[in-house]
Amino acid sequence: MRLAIFADIHANRQAFSACLEAARAQGSERIVLLGDYVGYGADPEWAVDTVMDLVEQGALALRGNHDQAIGTSSETMNAEAQAAIEWTRGRLSAAQRRFLAELPMTIREEDRLYVHAEASQPSRWRYVRNANDAAHSLMATDAHVSFCGHIHQPAMYSMSAAAKMTSFIPTARVPVQMLSGRQWLVVLGSVGQPRDHNAAASFAIYDTKRREVTYHRVPYDVEAAAQQIRANGLPLWLADRLRVGR
Amino acid sequence: MREPPIRPGAVIDGFVIGECVHRGGMALLWSVTHPDIATPLLMKVPRVSEGEDPAAIVSFEMEQMILPRLSGSHVPACFGTGDFARQPYVVIERIPGDTLYRRLNELPLGYAEAAAIIGQIAVALADLHRQNVIHHDIKPSSIMFRATGEAVLIDFGLSHHNQLPDLLQEEFRLPYGTAPYMAPERLLGRRDDPRSDLFSLGVLAYFFTTGVRPFGETETLRGMRRRLWRDPYPPRKLRPDYPPWLQESVLRCLEIEPVWRHPTAAQLAFDLGHPDQVKLTGRAEKLERDPLRTVLRRRFNRGLTLEAPPKSDVAAHLASSPIVAIAIDLDEASEELSQALRVSAERILATLPSARLACLNVLRLKRLALDRTLDEQGHNKHIDRLVRLRHWATPLKLGEDRLSVHVLEAVDPASAILEFAAASQVDHILIGARQHSLARNILGSVSAKVAADAACSVTVVRPPLRTQGSG
Numbered sequence: 001m002r003l004a005i006f007a008d009i010h011a012n013r014q015a016f017s018a019c020l021e022a023a024r025a026q027g028s029e030r031i032v033l034l035g036d037y038v039g040y041g042a043d044p045e046w047a048v049d050t051v052m053d054l055v056e057q058g059a060l061a062l063r064g065n066h067d068q069a070i071g072t073s074s075e076t077m078n079a080e081a082q083a084a085i086e087w088t089r090g091r092l093s094a095a096q097r098r099f100l101a102e103l104p105m106t107i108r109e110e111d112r113l114y115v116h117a118e119a120s121q122p123s124r125w126r127y128v129r130n131a132n133d134a135a136h137s138l139m140a141t142d143a144h145v146s147f148c149g150h151i152h153q154p155a156m157y158s159m160s161a162a163a164k165m166t167s168f169i170p171t172a173r174v175p176v177q178m179l180s181g182r183q184w185l186v187v188l189g190s191v192g193q194p195r196d197h198n199a200a201a202s203f204a205i206y207d208t209k210r211r212e213v214t215y216h217r218v219p220y221d222v223e224a225a226a227q228q229i230r231a232n233g234l235p236l237w238l239a240d241r242l243r244v245g246r
Numbered sequence: 247m248r249e250p251p252i253r254p255g256a257v258i259d260g261f262v263i264g265e266c267v268h269r270g271g272m273a274l275l276w277s278v279t280h281p282d283i284a285t286p287l288l289m290k291v292p293r294v295s296e297g298e299d300p301a302a303i304v305s306f307e308m309e310q311m312i313l314p315r316l317s318g319s320h321v322p323a324c325f326g327t328g329d330f331a332r333q334p335y336v337v338i339e340r341i342p343g344d345t346l347y348r349r350l351n352e353l354p355l356g357y358a359e360a361a362a363i364i365g366q367i368a369v370a371l372a373d374l375h376r377q378n379v380i381h382h383d384i385k386p387s388s389i390m391f392r393a394t395g396e397a398v399l400i401d402f403g404l405s406h407h408n409q410l411p412d413l414l415q416e417e418f419r420l421p422y423g424t425a426p427y428m429a430p431e432r433l434l435g436r437r438d439d440p441r442s443d444l445f446s447l448g449v450l451a452y453f454f455t456t457g458v459r460p461f462g463e464t465e466t467l468r469g470m471r472r473r474l475w476r477d478p479y480p481p482r483k484l485r486p487d488y489p490p491w492l493q494e495s496v497l498r499c500l501e502i503e504p505v506w507r508h509p510t511a512a513q514l515a516f517d518l519g520h521p522d523q524v525k526l527t528g529r530a531e532k533l534e535r536d537p538l539r540t541v542l543r544r545r546f547n548r549g550l551t552l553e554a555p556p557k558s559d560v561a562a563h564l565a566s567s568p569i570v571a572i573a574i575d576l577d578e579a580s581e582e583l584s585q586a587l588r589v590s591a592e593r594i595l596a597t598l599p600s601a602r603l604a605c606l607n608v609l610r611l612k613r614l615a616l617d618r619t620l621d622e623q624g625h626n627k628h629i630d631r632l633v634r635l636r637h638w639a640t641p642l643k644l645g646e647d648r649l650s651v652h653v654l655e656a657v658d659p660a661s662a663i664l665e666f667a668a669a670s671q672v673d674h675i676l677i678g679a680r681q682h683s684l685a686r687n688i689l690g691s692v693s694a695k696v697a698a699d700a701a702c703s704v705t706v707v708r709p710p711l712r713t714q715g716s717g
Binding site for chain 1: 304311331411413
């Protein structure tokens with residue numbers, strides 16, 4: 001089965017539509033959504049509706065920190081993120097807000113674990129910045145492969161049976177086999193707000209039979225997404241950063 | 247749920263186990279067959295029982311990832327892998343014959359034979375590097391030859407794939423590999439420079455031509471680190487008749503700093519294929535090692551011995567060091583076309599300081615008449631053209647190590663250019679469009695045939711368009 005995995009959509013309709021289309025073209029049979037559907041971007045209603053539809057059709061969806069902040073404000077967010085959350089809250093219906101609040105923090109499926117930030121303390125929303133952070137997450141689970149997002153920069157970590165770590169920045173379109181002798185943490189790039197100096201939207205395909213992860217980059221209409229952010233009076237930097245991918 | 251242990255007659259994923267043909271330190275090799283595969287096959291199975299070196303496992307994982315991605319005649323084809331969840335193995339094409347290790351008792355080899363062997367290995371390395379893989383264990387026992395003469399690289403357990411996780415990068419504190427052949431930068435933790443393979447090939451070349459290993463057989467880290475500052479004895483000191491061009495090439499491979507080696511394996515292969523075009527520097531004539539003050543400067547140069555430069559990209563490195571061939575028609579080309587070709591070459595060479603330029607001219611042989619190499623005035627046509635090619639290239643002001651000139655004697659110019667390009671691993675051909683339509687109508691367009699049939703990029707150059715005068 002080919003899973004299409006998306007993280008950090010952030011209400012970017014243009015990017016998410018382009019990624020869904022690209023995933024279909026890649027023959028994806030199932031969708032996994034790692035959270036943060038809203039915040040930053042200008043089309044939260046559409047984003048949440050789309051996620052609700054996908055879940056109805058069998059997709060798995062997790063809760064991210066921005067999704068949680070719609071219901072419970074968080075002190076850890078920066079001013080721009082906070083401003084976008086306040087704005088978003090007013091745009092969403094009660095049903096949409098309830099949907100976000102009830103999403104699970106982690107999902108375990110066969111030998112895979114899905115979590116928004118990392119597995120050791122999912123509700124602390126800690127970033128996986130390096131092999132050490134990755135080791136914490138991997139030690140907290142016996143899943144063969146964990147998938148997470150949150151940091152908006154693609155990376156792959158593995159831990160051998162002797163707890164030795166390796167880290168790697170994946171190359172788009174090059175499949176990487178999740179060798180069975182070790183545990184893997186696959187950190188997704190962001191669909192709606194890439195921060196690895198590449199403006200193209202990011203998602204990944206996991207082929208469960210071949211045990212191969214392939215990252216993909218999808219160019220989308222960045223200008224339209226940025227324009228929508230400006231037109232809605234959201235902080236200008238949220239529009240500008242989409243162009244430079246950071 | 248483990249599979250039955252591997253023994254003759256057992257069947258694993260359709261592969262029927264035959265005899266065990268090799269018991270190595272890290273793995274066993276079994277001959278296997280498969281009803282659907284005609285190629286002779288080997289199954290490589292890691293030693294993973296308790297007490298085995300964990301390096302054996304990680305190396306095996308690397309091979310398992312890399313082998314299925316490789317293609318071409320310079321690597322064994324891969325037919326299947328099995329992972330640690332069941333029975334770990336890789337099934338590869340069985341290359342008949344022995345590795346180069348078998349020839350160690352014949353050393354030193356003759357220069358011509360050794361140069362041919364090294365050239366074949368360089369061609370194989372160029373092909374591997376183009377696939378984003380650095381071998382990292384080039385030594386006689388990693389090299390075999392097909393009946394057709396092509397070198398085949400085996401054993402990818404220490405290799406680095408630029409687009410896959412490097413499981414060896416952080417696994418071991420000490421650099422892992424074969425001590426006598428290991429490049430100095432490996433001792434500093436660098437695993438992403440394809441020129442490390444050129445150093446190992448230089449060690450092999452030195453060994454095969456002198457019978458002596460340039461850095462001895464030391465296995466200690468302390469002994470290995472000496473190569474970060476101490477250069478080997480020049481081969482000419484050991485064999486006074488050592489050809490200068492060969493010493494130039496071998497010592498260049500053994501440069502401590504990767505940047506002083508050949509930029510790419512393809513460029514090394516080019517030199518080995520054209521000994522008369524190798525630019526001889528001080529290396530060629532050296533009889534002694536570097537003076538002590540140089541060695542001490544290197545010894546205490548912290549930049550060289552301690553820091554690892556930032557990660558490099560294998561593909562970008564190769565792309566920055568192409569071999570560019572430029573075909574120059576000395577008979578027909580107008581001065582304008584000749585200038586246009588020079589301008590095109592200049593642009594490429596200015597952007598890519600590691601690119602090298604091979605200037606070609608085809609001396610047409612007549613199909614029937616017996617050709618004479620001397621013209622009516624008694625000049626040697628071949629030499630005359632070499633001189634004119636050099637003259638053409640003078641304004642480019644290229645260092646001798648970036649320029650070579652070649653006169654190809656052939657009946658069919660396009661085929662001659664294409665053959666040269668294929669044999670010399672040319673990345674890009676520049677060729678002028680034929681000007682006179684009459685000649686083109688009769689003879690056909692050389693540039694069109696080259697552009698259509700070349701395996702590399704071809705740029706067809708024309709002089710700048712000028713507006714036609716009226717009337």
